Amino acid sequence: MNKPINIAGLAGLGLLIVGALFYNIKGRLTPSTAGLLLGAGALLLIYFIGNFRLLKAKLSQRSTRHGLNLVLMTIIVLGIIGFVQIIATKRHIRYDLTENKRYSLSPQSQKLLSSLPEKITVLCFYTESHRSKPIMEELMKQYEYYSDKFEYQFIDPDRNPAQARQYQLKSDGTAIIIYQDKTESVLSTNEEDITNAIIKVTRKKSRSIYFTTGHGEAGIDNTDKDGYSLAKQSLENQAYQVKEILLMREKEIPTNCDLLVVNGPQTDLFDEEIELITQYIDQGGKALFLLDPSPASELSRTLERYGFEIGSDMVVDRFSRIMGGDYLIPIVTKYHDHDITKGFTIMSFFPLARSVKVKSSPGEGITASILAETSSDSWGETDRAALERGEAQYDEGKDLKGPVPICAASIIELDKIARKEESPTAAEKEEEEPAASGKKARVVVFGDSEFANNTYFAQVGNSDFFLNAVNWLAQEETLISIRPRSPKSTPLTLTASQGRLLFWLPIVILPGLVIVIGSYIIIHRRRRG
Template sequence: MKINRKLRIQLFMQNSIFVVLFLALVGLVGYLSYEFHGSRDITQSARNTLTEGSVNVLKQMKGPVSITVYASNDDTYRKGIVDFVTRYQRAKRDIQFKFVNPAENPKQAQEAGVRAEGEFVVEYKSKSEHLLPPIVEQDMTNLLVRLSREKSRNVMFLDGHGERRLNGLKNFDLGDFGKQLEKKGFKLSNPDLTLSPDVPANGAMLVIASPQVDIPEIEVNKIKKYIAEGGNLFWLIDQDSMHGLMPIAEQLGLQLTPGIVVDPMAAQYGGDYKMAFGVQYGDHPITQGFGLRTLFPMARQIDSNGQDRGWTVSHLVDVSATGWLETSPIEGTPKFDAKTDVGGPINIAVALERKIENKDQRVVVVGSGGFLANTFLGNGGNLDLGVNMINWLAGDDNLITIQPRPLKDVNITIPPGDKILAILIFFGFRLGLPIVLLITGVVIWLKRRKR
């Protein structure tokens, strides 16, 4: 075909339009990749992306976060830090991040109070905290939660009557839970109601955790006054743990049905019949989006007719859908008696809320103090549920979230003394597998060449 001047102009126009459209497409793709991010983590435990709990914490943080890492000029070491911080920057674009070499800037490191190589200094809204290595997601997110709290939250717990202590070390106590609360910015205190004229009004809540001896009437009256004036309460009620607290139960309209929850499902998993799995949760900010299994030992049924006293009552946790509330003493294998027992599911936790003097008053009552005890805190979502309850009682609804989970151990453990297995694993992956792949490739290449 003869190319004349007209055809040459047409080809030039077509090529020009193609180039313009191609450049516009590249620009559009670049803009979309800058504005929108998508990724998929296929590693075990999703170790390259943040957990849902961390992402939710970052979403509620309004304003930039500044992270300064004091580390030497070691590219390998710094790369691990960059990869870690990048996971947070993907979820929150205004995280500012920089390195400072302490050897080159000793004065700056000294003024910042840096004590270790690789130390993080995180700043948010004129507040700052330090994080020492090794750095893991759970510690970093807990730090961000503490910085997010607008003011100090004081968690008071009743003491002196054999209660489960928030700073106790025994299996019965709640010490591990108390440590988790401190990591999230709460402060623990145990006011002496025998000396104090009233329950301190500056605390975020009062915790009553299963007293073992009778509480004097004078202390009960102070607690009643605290509740009547709008104080928040977190009450863990075990079997036979009222010990003088019935006036408070009546004040809240609590209905405490005698008996122990029996859960056949727990027995199927090798547990005790007196352990109850929580798998159904109510429609409430504490349990919104919560789908983790929880474990409640020696649980009892809890309900409230607080509506008659101006409270909004919400059921939080139903347990033992295939079980029942056993009202008779349990000996051997329990059996359901339709005449005396209550069929499941059984509600064991309630949340009460009301307005009093332009203030939101909140109460949570759980029919199992053991679910937050040191022995059971690590089971399923017990810790997550407990922290959500405390955050709601403190008014920090935006911090209610599933907590970041520690990564699973992905190391291979070889039994001691099994040298043959160790040799097979080491040389098998380091030499055997590459050789097999090389031979396979050569054989396939030779077969194709003969065709």
């Protein structure tokens, strides 16, 4: 009678194994899998009932109890490990201990992913032998970690030629970013390129930025050291349309102008041009002024109505000399609390800068804020002749004592602004069109334009500071952050003696110690035995 019962037990165990395999393969409990598991349970129950006395006798033995305790402890440990693994899979945390956060996304990418309104898909067309596939896989895991609305899929274009043709694939190693009905191709494994592509496809509309020309400003297409081609390229990477405008030819600022940039005019603007700019701002426009220590006095006086005080000085900074730079290239490490500089801790450089203060009483409806200051070892020098002779020194009551503000921002509430012009008569009021309630203009002023040219744009925090100001003015706050950096190479350089030590220690010395200690223990035990 025991033989059929034992066969039933073996059959039940076999059905249990087959049912577990089917469940893992299918990923869900199908009717056939449930039938197998129920059959296994019934057969095992018959086995245990038929061998109840034998099992009871076995359990009463000391060796069996110890074995069961071992099995129970093993099951508990495996259960704890499995539970921790499930939690880690659902809610895992990554720690990046590399110096330049090589295995973490930049704050801008993280911020962009956390604000995704809808699902975004990345199709990575990589063959199995492509050398960059492992790099792309790791990068995609990082993107997926920061957003549940980000998903990706790797496709071998050789095995799936139809999908490759569908997206007009031209080369192996291409990522297709898909958002709603928009697509963008990325041919690299660079985080900056992927993040910029996500910005382009998720942007609701393309914003236009106009740079003024005609007064010696740096050209946006100029690739020389004084040009703005790098700044233009960075703006275009974030889906901005960047153009130039000659104000003397215009009757008004174009209606599609989302931001007007006056970048370092070397001569004063004409009255007609200043009038165009003030009309644009007074209608809710956004403007960025990069003003070098040059004679643009009329423009400086115009900016006073928006809460700024532009100094007729040049910033001298002894701290920059200590850091190995020029004393006329102040280093900025102190940033005030503002949306543009939130979380900004990177130093920036401003060659040949002037002071930009905010008025203590800017007027009703104007909120002006300082963004950045130089060190306490700096001052605003007003004696240009002394600067040219190399004899500049701080003069109490004449020069501006540091820290010197060199950048400020202003928000102008147009329905509250106190205008300098006389109030219109009642009849004139009736003829005027009502102002848009709650409409606000934004203005940012830097006391330098060279910090964003091709020479200094990529230096430390300069590009981030410039782009953050542009994004704030264009009301693209989700793009304000620190942008992706190129991976920093940190090779380990060893001397000849260090190289020999690195060979002998793990290859010879440590294994040798293990052999010696093991041999001693074996000999000692044999002698005692």
